[in-house]
Amino acid sequence: MPQNEYIEESIKRHGRRLDYAERKRKREAREAHKSSQFAQKVTGLRAKMYNKKRHSEKIQMKKTIKQHEEKNAKQKDTEAVPEGAVPGYLLDREGQQRAKVLSNMIKQKRKEKAGKWNVPLPKVRGIAEDEMFKVLRSGKTKGKSWKRMVTKATFVGDGFTRKPPKYERFIRPSALRYKKAHVTHPELKATFCLPIIGVKKNPQSPLYTQLGVLTKGTVVEVNVSELGLVTTGGKVVWGKYAQITNNPELDGCVNALLLV
Amino acid sequence: MTENSHVIAQFYNEEGTASGPALSLPVDVNPEQLALLLNSLLGNEEDPLPYTFEVAETEIANTLDHDIIQQGKQSTEETFKILYRPQAVFRVRAVTRCSSSLTGHTDAILCVSFSPCGTMLASGGGDTTVRIWDLNTETPQHLLKGHKHWVQHVSWSPNGKYLASAGMDGLVIIWEPRSGKQHAVLKGHSKWVSALAWEPLHLNSACRRLASSSADGTVRVWDVVKKQLEFSMAQHTAPVMCVKWAGDGLIYSGSRDKTIKVWASTGPYPGKLVKALTGHAHWVTTLALSTDGVLRTGANDHTGKIYKDEEEAQKRALQRYEQAIALNPERLCSGSDDFTMYLWPNKSEEVEGKKAAPKRMVGHQKTVNHVSFSPDGRYIASASFDKSVKLWDSRDGKFVASLRGHVAEVYQVVWSSDSRMLLSCSKDSTIKLWDIKTKKMKMELPGHLDEVFTVDWSPSGDKAASGSKDKTLKIGLDEKDRGREKAWREIEVGTKEHIGNIDEPHGV
Numbered sequence: 001m002p003q004n005e006y007i008e009e010s011i012k013r014h015g016r017r018l019d020y021a022e023r024k025r026k027r028e029a030r031e032a033h034k035s036s037q038f039a040q041k042v043t044g045l046r047a048k049m050y051n052k053k054r055h056s057e058k059i060q061m062k063k064t065i066k067q068h069e070e071k072n073a074k075q076k077d078t079e080a081v082p083e084g085a086v087p088g089y090l091l092d093r094e095g096q097q098r099a100k101v102l103s104n105m106i107k108q109k110r111k112e113k114a115g116k117w118n119v120p121l122p123k124v125r126g127i128a129e130d131e132m133f134k135v136l137r138s139g140k141t142k143g144k145s146w147k148r149m150v151t152k153a154t155f156v157g158d159g160f161t162r163k164p165p166k167y168e169r170f171i172r173p174s175a176l177r178y179k180k181a182h183v184t185h186p187e188l189k190a191t192f193c194l195p196i197i198g199v200k201k202n203p204q205s206p207l208y209t210q211l212g213v214l215t216k217g218t219v220v221e222v223n224v225s226e227l228g229l230v231t232t233g234g235k236v237v238w239g240k241y242a243q244i245t246n247n248p249e250l251d252g253c254v255n256a257l258l259l260v
Numbered sequence: 261m262t263e264n265s266h267v268i269a270q271f272y273n274e275e276g277t278a279s280g281p282a283l284s285l286p287v288d289v290n291p292e293q294l295a296l297l298l299n300s301l302l303g304n305e306e307d308p309l310p311y312t313f314e315v316a317e318t319e320i321a322n323t324l325d326h327d328i329i330q331q332g333k334q335s336t337e338e339t340f341k342i343l344y345r346p347q348a349v350f351r352v353r354a355v356t357r358c359s360s361s362l363t364g365h366t367d368a369i370l371c372v373s374f375s376p377c378g379t380m381l382a383s384g385g386g387d388t389t390v391r392i393w394d395l396n397t398e399t400p401q402h403l404l405k406g407h408k409h410w411v412q413h414v415s416w417s418p419n420g421k422y423l424a425s426a427g428m429d430g431l432v433i434i435w436e437p438r439s440g441k442q443h444a445v446l447k448g449h450s451k452w453v454s455a456l457a458w459e460p461l462h463l464n465s466a467c468r469r470l471a472s473s474s475a476d477g478t479v480r481v482w483d484v485v486k487k488q489l490e491f492s493m494a495q496h497t498a499p500v501m502c503v504k505w506a507g508d509g510l511i512y513s514g515s516r517d518k519t520i521k522v523w524a525s526t527g528p529y530p531g532k533l534v535k536a537l538t539g540h541a542h543w544v545t546t547l548a549l550s551t552d553g554v555l556r557t558g559a560n561d562h563t564g565k566i567y568k569d570e571e572e573a574q575k576r577a578l579q580r581y582e583q584a585i586a587l588n589p590e591r592l593c594s595g596s597d598d599f600t601m602y603l604w605p606n607k608s609e610e611v612e613g614k615k616a617a618p619k620r621m622v623g624h625q626k627t628v629n630h631v632s633f634s635p636d637g638r639y640i641a642s643a644s645f646d647k648s649v650k651l652w653d654s655r656d657g658k659f660v661a662s663l664r665g666h667v668a669e670v671y672q673v674v675w676s677s678d679s680r681m682l683l684s685c686s687k688d689s690t691i692k693l694w695d696i697k698t699k700k701m702k703m704e705l706p707g708h709l710d711e712v713f714t715v716d717w718s719p720s721g722d723k724a725a726s727g728s729k730d731k732t733l734k735i736g737l738d739e740k741d742r743g744r745e746k747a748w749r750e751i752e753v754g755t756k757e758h759i760g761n762i763d764e765p766h767g768v
Contacts, residue, residue: 085386085410087370087713088454088501089545089629089671228647228668230688234706236667 119243120186120257124203124217127152132204132213136171147171153178153214153248155196170211178214181254183222183242196254197221197239214254218244222256267324269340271298274587274655282339287325294320298344310347312697315340321697345638350678350721358707359737360398364391367410369727371714375416375423376557377566378720380437381735382423383727384411390425392437395723398735402440406433412454417470418461418558419573422484424470426453432472434484444487451475457505459525461558462581465574469525471511475499479513481525491531493523502547506590507555507581510534514544514594520604537604539618542597546631550591550654553635553677554584557719588637588654593621595628595642603640603657619657623650630672634679639696641682643670649684651699661699665692674717674724683724685712691726691736705736 017023035054042050133148149171156177162168184191200219202208214220222242229237242256270282280301291313299308313320315328320342328334367386374381380401381393390404390411409428416423416437423437430449435442452475459469469490473479478494498517505511511523522535549555559573560566561580567573584590589606596602601624605616626646633640633654640652649663649670668688675682681702682694689710693703710730717724724736 081367081386081388081409085368085370087671088412088452091452092499225667228688230667230690230706232689232707232709234690234704236688 119217119219119259121217121243121245124215127204127215132208133170149173150176150211150213151249152176153254155179155199155212155214155220157198157212172211176249178248178254181220181222181242181244181256183224183256183258185258186260192226194222194224194226197223200241214244214248216244216247219259220244220256222258224258265336267329267336267340269324269342271301272341272343274343274345285324285340287329287336288323290323291320294342294344311344312347314343314345319697347636347678347680357737358705358734360735361707362393362398362400362733362735363731364400364403365389365731365733368710368729368731369713369733370410370412371414372716372725372727372733373414373416374716374718374723374725375420375437376418376719377420377560378718378723380416380420381718381725381733382414382416382425382437383725383733384414384425384427385727385731386410388427390414390423390433390435392423392440393733395718395735402437404433404435404440404442406442406445407431409452412452413456415456415458415470416556417458417467417484418556418577419465419467419570420558420560421467424456424458424472424484426456426472428452430474430476432456432470432482434470434487444484446472446480446482446487446489448480448482448489448492449474449476449478451499454500455502457503457511459505460507460555460577460581462507462574462578463509463526465570465577471503471505471525473500473503473513473515477515477517479503479511479523481511481531493521493531493533495521495533495536498543501543501545504547504549504552504592505555506549506592507551507585508590512547512549512592514547516543518542518544518596520544520547520592520594537592537594537602537618539602539620540594540596540598540600544594544596545627545629546595548593548595548631548633548640550588550593550633550637551581551584552633553675553719554580557677560719584637591654593631593633593640593654595631595644597627599624599626599628599644601628601631601640601642601652603652603654621652621657621659623659623662624648626669629670632673632675634675634696635677636679638679641673641675641684643673643684645669647686649673649682649694651696663692663694663699663701665701665704666690671711671713672715674715676717677719677721683715683717685715685726687711689728689730691715705734707734708732 039050039054132152134151135145136147136149138144138147147169153176154172156172180193180195182191183194198221199209199212200221202213202218219241221239223238224240225238231237241259243259244254244256246255248254266284266286268282269285270278271280272278294313295311298311299305316334318327320327329336334340365385365387369383369385372383379395381395382390384390388407388409388411391400392402394401407427407429411425411427413426414423423435425433430451430453432446432453433442434444453472454475455473457471458467468483468485469481470484471479471481477496477498477500478492479500480492481490483490496515496517498515500513500515503513509526511525512520514520518540520537521533524530524532524534559576567576589608591606592604594602601621603619603621624644624646626644628642628644630643631640638654640654642650647666647668647670651660653660666686666688668686670684670686673682673684680696682696683691685691689708689712691705691712692701695702708728708730710728712726712728715726725733727733
């Protein structure tokens with residue numbers, strides 16, 4: 001029993017023997033043989049006590065080994081019943097069919113949880129007026145410059161007719177008009193090409209909303225009757241909001257994310 | 261212009277033989293007058309039977325004048341061939357509203373079935389239990405546990421004594437519905453069991469034998485009393501999706517290997533393959549027999565009479581069966597993933613030894629999921645994944661009408677016992693009631709929160725039940741049951757084990 005810590009101090013100062021690790025390993029490996037030799041030689045009361053101790057150690061060791069084995073061996077859990085019960089006529093069919101309809105229960109729960117105007121793109125880049133409009137000069141000597149042409153994608157309704165060209169202030173070129181949008185359902189990750197019903201709100205300015213300009217972040221209403229959604233009252237849902245996620249004037253198509 | 265003019269008409273029955281002499285009828289005669297006339301001609305004035313009349317395949321709904329002459333279907337110069345068809349004597353009222361929503365299942369409900377007498381209802385679900393519901397109080401009666409996996413199909417024996425349930429674990433369990441105890445567990449299938457069919461009552465009054473089809477390609481016939489396998493038929497090479505036990509003792513099994521195999525259940529070699537019906541180009545999803553309605557109910561008919569004696573019940577069942585096949589021979593209709601259906605003729609329809617060819621019914625644009633004959637054997641209704649239900653004539657397989665209204669796949673279709681109305685359930689969570697006379701939707705029953713997987717109409721006609729993925733069972737009532745509603749409001753709503761959602765104003 002060392003008094004004070006002179007052994008530890010010496011180890012700290014001078015380190016250990018060079019073959020310390022090897023000797024330690026070999027000594028530990030011999031432990032099993034040594035203890036078994038001792039158990040065979042010892043007699044009397046000492047033997048009884050020693051055997052008792054070894055017996056309890058053996059039981060402990062067996063328990064830990066069994067525990068380790070259980071962790072490794074994966075047994076089929078007979079109690080667990082898999083999710084997604086379907087009747088026989090729906091088994092072994094591709095999941096493609098499921099992509100078109102989301103269960104009404106989940107939709108209800110989600111509506112209750114989230115606020116209604118929880119949009120995927122809360123902030124968008126501000127667009128300056130000179131980027132949005134191109135000035136068109138008119139008049140005999142092209143002196144008047146009150147006409148503007150929209151340089152971004154727009155949506156005009158079904159029954160749109162141009163105002164008389166002399167009084168048209170904002171011109172929306174027909175090449176930049178879009179009727180359909182590629183709408184992605186956020187959970188199902190399925191994309192559908194749905195017709196646009198109208199522009200609900202353009203975050204840049206109410207003027208753009210009125211003109212029907214489609215820029216990134218605009219909330220539009222799309223016709224979802226193709227998806228076959230039904231409310232609990234039995235009514236068919238045919239219009240839903242979606243937010244535009246790309247720059248349509250650069251891509252040539254309108255991509256949107258459905259707001260469920 | 262044609263108010264007082266007359267036409268020469270002759271009544272013909274369904275087989276084409278004339279009954280009664282040629283008559284001179286005024287053109288403004290309506291169906292009620294025609295019925296009176298026909299009843300007096302046939303001699304049943306005391307007990308008049310209802311009939312429908314049609315000329316040149318157009319039904320007379322208003323008057324002869326309005327429907328036939330003014331539509332230009334037939335000129336007044338020729339003799340009118342008025343074809344009459346008997347209708348069911350009893351009338352089933354339309355199911356108009358949901359009386360209650362039964363909760364209790366903890367997972368989607370996959371199958372629902374009324375007992376042949378119409379008083380008990382059994383439902384099996386994804387939570388591996390089968391529940392029996394008491395229809396008078398609309399509360400759970402028994403909870404039957406035993407399956408280890410989803411319960412795919414529940415089927416009542418024709419005498420109402422046993423209830424069989426088939427599960428994804430490959431077991432067929434027989435229960436005693438009145439006591440709620442398990443009677444037998446039939447092990448043998450190595451994969452999930454898809455369908456069950458009991459032997460008809462008129463062949464065996466003890467209702468001992470049951471056929472089950474499984475995804476391992478075999479059809480096994482079990483003896484319920486001995487609780488063991490009788491024989492097994494293993495010729496299919498793909499999962500067998502449906503099995504039907506016909507009234508003449510033949511067992512039909514339709515499988516995903518595109519064939520339907522016909523087996524003998526009696527005779528010197530039970531379990532022998534009698535015939536293999538090929539023709540479909542893809543999986544066979546469903547089978548229906550023209551005598552399905554009669555075989556399912558056994559001896560119970562609309563009068564609600566209960567036969568205590570087995571012999572009497574068997575005689576009555578045989579009587580009803582023979583009545584049904586006298587009008588139309590027992591035929592099989594199969595629907596498939598190849599968007600078509602085949603109407604297979606009966607053996608008795610062979611002409612001069614040459615086998616009659618099956619009639620191909622084309623028109624659906626997606627998989628035909630469920631096919632059902634009307635109880636009087638006149639029409640076939642088919643539900644398909646193309647969102648429509650189509651009606652076909654069962655004699656020659658001709659298309660009659662298309663019933664549109666659903667916005668998603670139609671899963672199942674079920675007839676009322678008087679063959680006047682049709683219920684269809686769909687993935688869009690609604691159930692629609694269709695009127696056959698007008699071929700239009702009569703009633704819509706929304707209210708489920710998720711896909712409706714199964715629907716059934718009680719054989720006694722007054723109730724319909726539907727089971728859905730939203731774990732509830734809804735029972736629909738007709739208008740006249742308002743008096744009873746007051747009675748069960750006083751009953752205390754359940755113990756902590758079961759909750760019955762009475763008084764929920766769904767669809768009212």
